[in-house]
Amino acid sequence: MAQAKTQFGYRRHPDQDRSGQAPAEHAVVVVGAGPVGLSLAIDLAQRGQRVVLLDDADRIGEGSRAICFSKRSLEYWDRLGVGDRMVEKGVVWSVGKIFHGESQLYQFNLLPEEGHKRPAFINLQQYYAEAYLVDRIRELPEIDLRWRNKVLGLEQRNDSALLTIETPEGAYRLHAQYVIACDGARSSLRQMVGAEFAGQVFEDQFLIADVKMTAEFPTERWFWFDPPFHAGRSALLHKQPDDVWRIDLQLNRYADPTVEKKPENVRPRIARMLGHDKFDFEWISLYKFQCRRMDRFLHGRVIFAGDSAHQVSPFGARGANSGLEDAENLSWKLDRVLRGQSPASLLESYHVERSMAADENIRESTRSTDFMAPNSHQEARLRKAVLSLAKETEFGKRMVNGGRLSVPCSYESPLSSADAETWSSGPRPGCSLLDAPVRTPAGESAYLTDMFRKGGTGFALLGFGNDAAIELPGGVKDIRIGGEGGLIDPDGLVAKRYDAEPHTAYLLRPDGYVAARFRHPTKALVAAALSRAQGLN
Secondary structure: OOOOOOEOOOOOOHHHHOOOOOOEEEEEEEEOOOHHHHHHHHHHHHOOOOEEEEEOOOEOOOOOOOOEEEHHHHHHHHHOOOHHHHHHHOEEEOEEEEEEOOEEEEEEEOOOOOOOOOOOEEEOOHHHHHHHHHHHHHOOOOEEEEEOOEEEEEEEOOOOEEEEEEEOOEEEEEEEEEEEEOOOOOOHHHHHOOOOEEEEEEEEEEEEEEEEOOOOOOOOEEEEEOOOOOOOOEEEEEEEOOOEEEEEEEEOOOOOHHHHOOHHHHHHHHHHHHOOOOOEEEEEEEEEEEEEEEOOOEEOOEEEOHHHOEEOOOOOOOHHHHHHHHHHHHHHHHHHHHHOOOOOOHHHHHHHHHHHHHHHHHHHHHHHHHHHOOOOHHHHHHHHHHHHHHOOOHHHHHHOOOOOOOOOOOOOOOOOOOOOOOOOOOOOOOOEOOOOEEEOOOOOEEEHHHHHHOOOOOOEEEEEOOOOOOOOOOOOEEEEEOOOOOEEOOOOHHHHHOOOOOOOEEEEOOOOEEEEEEOOOOHHHHHHHHHHHOOOO
């Protein structure tokens, strides 16, 4: 089977030449060079932090694995300098269709409105995403990426962690103020701190086949219940770049993985689906749904992110996207703690917010799994009734669950200041910013997300009207809509999406989440909200 790979060479590092000396000391060590670890390292580096990034392999992973990346992830990758490459290579889509048998039940559009820089989703093989992130890392001298460096041991100290690392030339040790575990679902660091997953492993199995073929299917997400080519089960079809198509087929819980993954057994299944056998295999795998997470994401000086902290089923694209939200949530908080600008207790808010998000993703993923693979006769009867209702009623369509797609989490956060005034719409504190088109005073077209990432990686005050008289606290960038020298809202979409009246303002965190909003902001109000968002009170 053909597979695009990028392989990297092992290089000896001076940290390995400290025999008889104390181990080298580093502020941050990130373990795992997948999308989450790579993105987190870039984010920290762009904030001026030096990062050691370790990976036990010497190449980008095999198989497409994660393929669906959300608008929120693309906006984050824009801030990391790789968004354009991802979108240019990826397959853009927003429409999904649900079928029962041969009949279409309904279709949905995940981004029905205009005026957003990024699409609802792109499909892009994970190995491309990783390759683009590695290319970006090569531009950042703050990141020391070490391939074939495997963590074998961990000793926690009061002010650091001591890692023992295996390489092709023997083991060495180093100290880290903080270790970020992004080493995946089989995390060795999770085992080293003595933590386990709690949750559910579902028995039904799904076959993944990435096939290369020329096809005229539209760039949409197609999901079937009980299709004629795979009776009694579910199926999914998605397009990827390079004429590669992702196909998921539900198998029974007793299927033998070794037998089912053999290409000669997979081919007849795919041929029945497509009506031909003119395709080549890129990747074949088998998986079970898992909806589990760690009880705590913080263990002393070790912080867990991505699949090492939580797992969900692939349907809904909640795995990689939630891991990227972990990275953007953690990076600015860890940066402030390392600089002494916020107390270490700020990191507790990472656990609070991202465990809340993990619970939401697990809840939605479990509901999807229960609907797609009923565990009892009662659940099977309910699904049959819902699918029947969906053919005739709108409320029945809304009950069909073929995998609710990933959306940004809304936090009930100790860092958010509660609304003190009345709002009819707009993102409330704890929600992520909404994009919209703007024009600069010079008449150049841009988007609000562009203005947010321009001029630094800190907090920002999004204001409406000429509020230049408000003296902003140090480190807060000014994004003004309207008024003298402000951005232009050409279609009125910024004002509409933010329920903006004159003088309205939103305090935005470095990860693009709303910390507070005001109808009549003052320096004192903004400063108090900022202090709360920084974990200072």
